[in-house]
Amino acid sequence: MTLNTMWDLSSEDITKLHEATLDLFETTGIGFLCDEAIEVFKANGFRVEDHTVFFTEAQIAKALESCPSSFTVYARNEKNNVVIGGGEPVFSPIYGPPHVVDFDDNLRRGTLDDYHTLTKLAQSLPNQDMVGYLLCDPSDVESTKAHLHMLYSSMVYSDKPFMGASTQADKGVEDMMQMGEIIFDCDREYLKEHPFSISLINSLTPLRYEEQSIKALMACARNRQPMLIASLVTGGATGPISMGGTAVLQNAEVLAGIVLAQLITPGTPVIYGCASGIMDMRTVVVSLGAPEFQKIQRIGVQLGHHYGLPCRGGGGLTESCDVDAQAGMESMSATLTAMDRGVDFVQHASGCVSSYLAASFNKLVFDDEVCGYGRDMRKKPDLTDEGLALDVIKEVGPGGEYLTNMHTAMHCRDAAWMPELAFRGGLDSYFASGKPQYKDAVRERGMKLVENFKMPAIDEAIKAKLDAFMKENG
Amino acid sequence: MTLNTMWDLSSEDITKLHEATLDLFETTGIGFLCDEAIEVFKANGFRVEDHTVFFTEAQIAKALESCPSSFTVYARNEKNNVVIGGGEPVFSPIYGPPHVVDFDDNLRRGTLDDYHTLTKLAQSLPNQDMVGYLLCDPSDVESTKAHLHMLYSSMVYSDKPFMGASTQADKGVEDMMQMGEIIFDCDREYLKEHPFSISLINSLTPLRYEEQSIKALMACARNRQPMLIASLVTGGATGPISMGGTAVLQNAEVLAGIVLAQLITPGTPVIYGCASGIMDMRTVVVSLGAPEFQKIQRIGVQLGHHYGLPCRGGGGLTESCDVDAQAGMESMSATLTAMDRGVDFVQHASGCVSSYLAASFNKLVFDDEVCGYGRDMRKKPDLTDEGLALDVIKEVGPGGEYLTNMHTAMHCRDAAWMPELAFRGGLDSYFASGKPQYKDAVRERGMKLVENFKMPAIDEAIKAKLDAFMKENG
Numbered sequence: 001m002t003l004n005t006m007w008d009l010s011s012e013d014i015t016k017l018h019e020a021t022l023d024l025f026e027t028t029g030i031g032f033l034c035d036e037a038i039e040v041f042k043a044n045g046f047r048v049e050d051h052t053v054f055f056t057e058a059q060i061a062k063a064l065e066s067c068p069s070s071f072t073v074y075a076r077n078e079k080n081n082v083v084i085g086g087g088e089p090v091f092s093p094i095y096g097p098p099h100v101v102d103f104d105d106n107l108r109r110g111t112l113d114d115y116h117t118l119t120k121l122a123q124s125l126p127n128q129d130m131v132g133y134l135l136c137d138p139s140d141v142e143s144t145k146a147h148l149h150m151l152y153s154s155m156v157y158s159d160k161p162f163m164g165a166s167t168q169a170d171k172g173v174e175d176m177m178q179m180g181e182i183i184f185d186c187d188r189e190y191l192k193e194h195p196f197s198i199s200l201i202n203s204l205t206p207l208r209y210e211e212q213s214i215k216a217l218m219a220c221a222r223n224r225q226p227m228l229i230a231s232l233v234t235g236g237a238t239g240p241i242s243m244g245g246t247a248v249l250q251n252a253e254v255l256a257g258i259v260l261a262q263l264i265t266p267g268t269p270v271i272y273g274c275a276s277g278i279m280d281m282r283t284v285v286v287s288l289g290a291p292e293f294q295k296i297q298r299i300g301v302q303l304g305h306h307y308g309l310p311c312r313g314g315g316g317l318t319e320s321c322d323v324d325a326q327a328g329m330e331s332m333s334a335t336l337t338a339m340d341r342g343v344d345f346v347q348h349a350s351g352c353v354s355s356y357l358a359a360s361f362n363k364l365v366f367d368d369e370v371c372g373y374g375r376d377m378r379k380k381p382d383l384t385d386e387g388l389a390l391d392v393i394k395e396v397g398p399g400g401e402y403l404t405n406m407h408t409a410m411h412c413r414d415a416a417w418m419p420e421l422a423f424r425g426g427l428d429s430y431f432a433s434g435k436p437q438y439k440d441a442v443r444e445r446g447m448k449l450v451e452n453f454k455m456p457a458i459d460e461a462i463k464a465k466l467d468a469f470m471k472e473n474g
Numbered sequence: 475m476t477l478n479t480m481w482d483l484s485s486e487d488i489t490k491l492h493e494a495t496l497d498l499f500e501t502t503g504i505g506f507l508c509d510e511a512i513e514v515f516k517a518n519g520f521r522v523e524d525h526t527v528f529f530t531e532a533q534i535a536k537a538l539e540s541c542p543s544s545f546t547v548y549a550r551n552e553k554n555n556v557v558i559g560g561g562e563p564v565f566s567p568i569y570g571p572p573h574v575v576d577f578d579d580n581l582r583r584g585t586l587d588d589y590h591t592l593t594k595l596a597q598s599l600p601n602q603d604m605v606g607y608l609l610c611d612p613s614d615v616e617s618t619k620a621h622l623h624m625l626y627s628s629m630v631y632s633d634k635p636f637m638g639a640s641t642q643a644d645k646g647v648e649d650m651m652q653m654g655e656i657i658f659d660c661d662r663e664y665l666k667e668h669p670f671s672i673s674l675i676n677s678l679t680p681l682r683y684e685e686q687s688i689k690a691l692m693a694c695a696r697n698r699q700p701m702l703i704a705s706l707v708t709g710g711a712t713g714p715i716s717m718g719g720t721a722v723l724q725n726a727e728v729l730a731g732i733v734l735a736q737l738i739t740p741g742t743p744v745i746y747g748c749a750s751g752i753m754d755m756r757t758v759v760v761s762l763g764a765p766e767f768q769k770i771q772r773i774g775v776q777l778g779h780h781y782g783l784p785c786r787g788g789g790g791l792t793e794s795c796d797v798d799a800q801a802g803m804e805s806m807s808a809t810l811t812a813m814d815r816g817v818d819f820v821q822h823a824s825g826c827v828s829s830y831l832a833a834s835f836n837k838l839v840f841d842d843e844v845c846g847y848g849r850d851m852r853k854k855p856d857l858t859d860e861g862l863a864l865d866v867i868k869e870v871g872p873g874g875e876y877l878t879n880m881h882t883a884m885h886c887r888d889a890a891w892m893p894e895l896a897f898r899g900g901l902d903s904y905f906a907s908g909k910p911q912y913k914d915a916v917r918e919r920g921m922k923l924v925e926n927f928k929m930p931a932i933d934e935a936i937k938a939k940l941d942a943f944m945k946e947n948g
Contacts, residue, residue, distance in 0.1 A: 004561055004816030007854035016857060020864045031872040052872065087478055099901065107905045207872035237875065241882045241889040243855035245863030281886040283898045291850045291891050299855065319897060321904040324912040326896050328802020329844055333851075336810050342478030354901040370803055376765045377807075380481035381717035381773065383490060389719030390494045398505040398526065398681035401711065408715045412755040415715040417765050422793060422800050424757045427573065427828040430795040431581045438798040 006340075009302045017303060020248045021255065024207070025055035030256040031208035034215065037260060044263050053256070060255055063262040064307050070344075071226060071269035071310075073130075074194045076183050077159035077456065082129050084198070084226070084271060085310030085344045089378070091371045092130040093122045094315075094351035095163060095200060098137045099358035101321070103443050107358065110136030114359075116153050117450055118351065121364050123158035124449040127371035128350060133163035133200070135351070136359045147172045148179075148474045155183050155466065159456035164199030164225055166216040173199070173219035175473065182465045192224040195269060198345070202275075203231045203253035205238040209260075217257060221264035228312050228347065229257040230273025234286045235296075237279050243292055247299040250276045258309075271345050272309040274300030288317035288355040289330025294337040301341040314338025314374075315348035316367035319355050323362045323439050327353065331367055335374040346371070362439065365446035369421045376417040421445060480814075483776045491777060494722045495729065498681070499529035504730040505682035508689065511734060518737050529733060537733040540740035543782050544818075545700060547604075548668045550657050551633035551930065556603050558672070558700070558745060559784030559818045563852070565845045566604040567596045568789075568825035569637060569674060572611045573832035575795070577917050581832065584610030588833075590627050591924055592825065595838050597632035598923040601845035602824060607637035607674070609825070610833045621646045622653075622948045629657050629940065633930040638673030638699055640690040647673070647693035649947065656939045666698040669743065672819070676749075677705045677727035679712040683734075691731060695738035702786055702821065703731040704747025708760045709770075711753050717766055721773040724750045732783075745819050746783040748774030762791035762829040763804025768811040775815040788812020788848075789822035790841035793829050797836045797913050801827065805841055809848040820845070836913065839920035843895045850891040895919060 009017070029052040032038060038048055047054040070085030082090045100114045101107050108114075118135035122128040131154050133147075141149050147165040154162035165172035180191050201217045204210045209217070220227050231253040233239035235246040254272055261268045277286045277293040287293070297313045304311035315338070316331035331352075338346050350367030353360040381387060392407040402408050421441050423430065430436065483491070503526040506512055512522055521528040544559030556564045574588045575581050582588075592609035596602040605628050607621075615623050621639040628636035639646035654665050675691045678684045683691070694701050705727040707713035709720040728746055735742045752766040753759065761767070771787045778785035789812070790805035805826075812820050824841030827834040855861060866881040876882050895915050897904065904910065 004818075006814045006816070006852060013857050016862070020862050023864060024867060028868050028871055105909070107901070204873075206867070206870060206874060206876075235876075236882050236886065236889065237877050239876055240863035240866050241876065241885045242861045242863050243889075244857045244861035245867060245881075247855075248862055248864065249867055278890050280890060280892075280898050282892070283900070285898045285900055287896070287898050289896070290893075291847055292889070294851060295855050320912065321897070321901055322909065322912065323799045325797045325799060325802035325840055325916070326912045328799035328804075329806040329847070330802075330896075332803040332806040333810060333847065336807060340480045340814060342480070344478075354904070357901040366799055373765055373803070373807065377768060378480060381721075381769050383483075383487050383718045387716045387718035388490070388494050388722055389714035389716050390497060390722065392714050393498060393680070393719060393723055394502050396680060397502060399678075400680060402680075402709075402713060402715065403711050407719075408710050411715045412710065415710065415717075415766070416752050416754060418754075418756070419764075422761070422763070422804075423795070424754050424759045424761050424793050426757070426759055427581070427795055427831040430828070435579070435796065438794065438796065438800045442799070 009299060014303065014306050017248055017251060021251045022057050024252045028207065029054040030252065032214055033208060034211040036218065037214045040260065040263050055256065055259060060259060063259040066262045066266035067258065067309055068267060068269050069308050069310065071195070073161040073198060073226060074196045075159055075161040080160045082161055089339065089343055089346050089375065090129045091127055091346045091349035092163060093118070093128055093132050093364060094135060094348050094359045095132060096134045097356055097359045100136045101353060101358050101360040103361045103447055109139040110359065111140045112138040112149055115150060116157055117361060118359055118364065119153045119157040120450055120453045121361065121446060123160060123456070124453060125365065125368040127368045127375060129160065131158040131160050131162045133165060134167065144168065145474055148175055148470060151176055151179050152466065152470055155179065156458065157455065162197060164197030164220065166199035166201055166220065169212045169215035170219035173216055173223065177223050179466065179469060182469060183462055185462060195225050198226045198228055198271070200228045200230060201257055203257060205231060205233045205253060206249055207253060209257060217261060218264055221261040221268045224265055224268050226269035226271065227261060228271040228273045228345065229254050229261065230275045230312060233276035235276065235278035236281060239276065241278060243278065243296050246276050246278065247296055250274060250300060251303055270309065271312050272304030272307065273312040285319065286355055287319040289319050289334065293317065294333055297337055298341060301343055310344035312345045312347050313341060313343035314346045315352065316350050316363065316370055317348055317352050317355065321354045323360065323366045323442055327363065331370050335370050336377065339374040339378050361446055362442050366442045369419055373417065483773060488777065488780050491722055491725060495725045496531050498722070498726045502681065503528040504726065506688055507682060508685040510692065511688045514734065514737050529730065534729055534733060537736040538781050540736045541732065541783055542741060542743050544784060545669070545743035547635040547672060547700060548670045549633055549635040554634045556635055563813065563817055563820050563849065564603045565601055565820045565823035566637060567592070567602055567606050567609060567838060568822050568833045569606060570608045571830055571833045574610045575827060575832050575834040577835045577921055583613040584833065585614045586612040586623055589624060590631055591835060592833055592838065593627045593631040594924050594927045595835065595920060597634060597930070598927060599839065599842040601842045601849060603634065605632040605634050605636045607639060608641065618642065619948055622649055622944060625650055625653050626940065626944055626948070629653065630932065631929065636671060638671030638694065640673035640675055640694065643686045643689035644693035647690055647697065651697050653940065653943060656943060657936055659936060669699050672700045672702055672745065674702045674704060675731055677731060679705060679707045679727065680723055681727065683731060691735060692738055695735040695742045698739055698742050700743035700745065701735060702745040702747045702819065703728050703735065704749045704786060707750035709750065709752035710755060713750065715752060717752065717770050720750050720752065721770055724748060724774060725777055744783065745786050746778030746781065747786040759793065760829055761793040763793050763808065767791065768807055771811055772815060775817055784818035786819045786821050787815060787817035788820045789826065790824050790837065790844055791822055791826050791829065795828045797834065797840045797916055801837065805844050809844050810851065813848040813852050835920055836916050840895070840916045843893055847891065
């Protein structure tokens with residue numbers, strides 16, 4: 001019989017994908033639309049034509065060799081430090097949406113107040129290991145200063161590690177480093193050894209990086225701040241409509257960005273970022289909850305791990321605009337695929353609706369439960385003698401009961417994962433109590449978290465310095 | 475770095491679980507509460523004490539050797555034949571609930587009319603490969619004759635294969651065989667070679683089989699009709715609260731049933747059935763959408779496949795009573811786990827709410843989409859030259875577009891799975907059109923399928939014979 005577990009890449013597949021990538025590197029190259037980067041590539045002996053850079057297998061291999069396979073991101077509360085590539089997934093909330101959907105299902109352009117609400121939720125929820133950057137776009141603050149306000153939100157409303165400011169080129173990164181020096185009360189060299197952020201660098205698909213991203217990348221690398229270097233191909237629009245082609249294109253773009261980071265500072269921590277999907281040609285929408293997204297993720301993560309890199313994946317991605325059954329199935333699929341593949345860093349782990357277009361307060365709360373479920377799935381059941389409980393089974397014997405057995409009492413608290421939101425009241429109680437809506441439970445939990453939010457403790461002197469920095473720059 | 479995909483059983487784990495099972499077989503035994511079965515065991519040289527049967531490793535091995543690793547279940551429309559253990563999952567709808575929840579969310583005891591509605595839905599939906607038995611309990615027909623009406627529903631309202639009548643001991647199976655002779659217009663020997671049903675046989679946990687089930691099992695085996703031999707342990711109540719202990723108990727019960735089937739007729743097709751979960755000790759409810767259920771499934775399927783048996787698993791299981799985000803996440807988790815593990819037969823693939831307690835019309839329609847999604851996830855992306863599309867990537871080059879490329883046009887229909895229900899309209903359209911509810915789309919699809927249902931073609935003479943049989947017996 002066929003055992004028939006889900007497909008993986010064979011070593012031939014990996015070779016094929018890798019060789020196709022090398023072929024692109026040697027024949028087509030990658031556009032780096034930034035003179036400063038071009039100079040770096042030239043100085044390191046790369047073949048360059050105008051703004052197109054070509055890569056040899058040896059150059060790729062050398063860069064990969066210098067990438068750490070795991071690294072720590074430090075929080076101002078050391079209990080919240082996270083290790084990327086350490087064996088457990090790290091969950092980080094939504095990144096990048098212009099809009100928010102609030103607890104009452106109102107859609108609007110995000111505001112700074114919304115931003116703080118999202119930070120408070122991510123700070124409060126047990127399965128979000130980090131807080132964001134660009135949790136939403138705070139449209140009511142000046143766009144050139146928004147990054148300062150978002151960083152301030154992460155630093156003051158949270159004591160978890162956070163995503164970095166890569167939206168204002170090198171200026172944003174420099175501001176972040178200065179603020180980092182304040183909150184960690186240290187110098188720049190300390191921060192290089194104790195990175196406190198992960199910055200998202202996206203390629204400009206197909207096969208290019210634009211100037212602002214490159215400058216942010218180079219600034220992060222100079223400061224040895226970790227980066228998620230990601231490609232977001234839309235198969236059928238910015239890349240081939242076939243999943244294999246999309247994976248090759250994604251691989252080339254991600255590796256090229258990683259090479260530049262390693263040329264600036266060898267050993268800069270990077271995450272291999274898979275974020276590509278295929279367009280639904282009927283609606284001209286990239287649906288990130290679709291199977292194609294998960295399949296490209298499966299390919300990407302296996303490739304990234306083959307290169308020895310920590311990988312990004314998953315997250316509560318959905319095309320639904322609501323916390324409904326579609327959102328439930330799609331978010332679980334993306335999250336469980338990430339858990340199954342051993343994804344190291346889960347971007348957009350919570351809060352996403354409409355495929356990145358909006359951050360939903362309710363969805364963020366819901367997804368935290370999906371993250372908890374997914375994290376628990378990775379815990380292998382105890383198969384020691386205590387777990388197999390053979391003596392108990394013998395003692396109880398045929399036709400007996402276990403409810404009053406000491407083994408049950410001993411393990412009643414550790415045997416099962418306990419959801420915060422799931423209805424487990426039974427059929428009669430559900431109908432007798434007027435069909436309590438799951439979404440109401442989600443909303444209620446979220447509103448309570450915000451209402452009862454307590455600012456994490458912060459040294460008064462540090463807070464004063466940070467406020468002074470904001471007064472001067474913000 | 476740790477590659478770190480989801481856990482599997484190691485070969486040591488399998489040995490440990492197998493040896494624990496053998497230990498139970500030799501020291502504690504399995505109760506078979508049926509004299510006829512006891513005689514069979516005695517005649518075959520098994521050690522028996524009163525109604526407890528003990529098994530040796532050799533006796534288990536001999537039985538496993540005679541089980542087919544795959545088999546066909548024949549439909550009256552041969553296009554609908556299914557192969558169990560052939561490499562692709564076979565989806566079968568909900569089994570066993572006393573209640574139904576109709577399209578308008580009314581809860582009631584099931585009726586025969588509801589039963590036909592559920593059959594029509596399973597017949598019409600593209601991802602249900604079989605129709606049911608006990609889709610709901612038709613409470614308005616005499617209980618000793620209900621099995622005839624359910625079989626008639628499967629035979630006349632559907633031309634897919636169906637679940638067998640194992641609820642009326644050997645009498646139910648004999649009636650099913652007689653009705654089978656009518657619809658296949660053949661003799662008994664033909665049906666033994668061309669099985670047309672899968673009957674569910676459950677153990678009476680812990681460590682027993684009760685008389686009615688044993689009689690049904692023996693009758694199915696005499697007629698060489700396939701059986702799903704399943705154990706439904708409730709960890710903490712009818713079994714150990716630890717997942718490992720539950721898996722051992724389940725394994726012993728399932729294997730013991732399989733041995734009896736093989737003693738009656740070696741080669742009788744059987745499916746290894748994992749259906750066990752752990753009780754939520756706060757609510758005293760077995761939640762089948764919980765991670766523990768999926769973990770026990772992971773253990774069970776790997777064990778069953780280790781024994782060379784086709785395995786049951788998964789399905790759209792949830793503790794939610796509605797088609798909501800909880801139902802979505804839990805149904806996807808169970809289904810995707812089954813797809814990931816290569817489950818051969820997915821029982822309760824659709825329609826389940828409140829952990830088996832009710833068949834929901836809307837949930838059945840929703841779950842069919844989850845099944846389609848899950849089935850698609852198993853399709854590995856094309857990594858041939860056409861799939862990798864390297865020439866296309868080179869031709870488009872850095873900064874180009876793929877929308878107008880011939881490769882996109884060629885593959886726009888085969889590149890992506892197309893959902894029937896998922897909202898992919900985008901954020902603006904969703905809010906501009908009054909937040910169309912996903913559940914309404916589900917309900918509308920279901921009601922249309924029932925409204926436009928056409929009876930599958932059936933030979934008039936056969937139909938007349940079947941009606942005459944029902945008039946005499948039903």
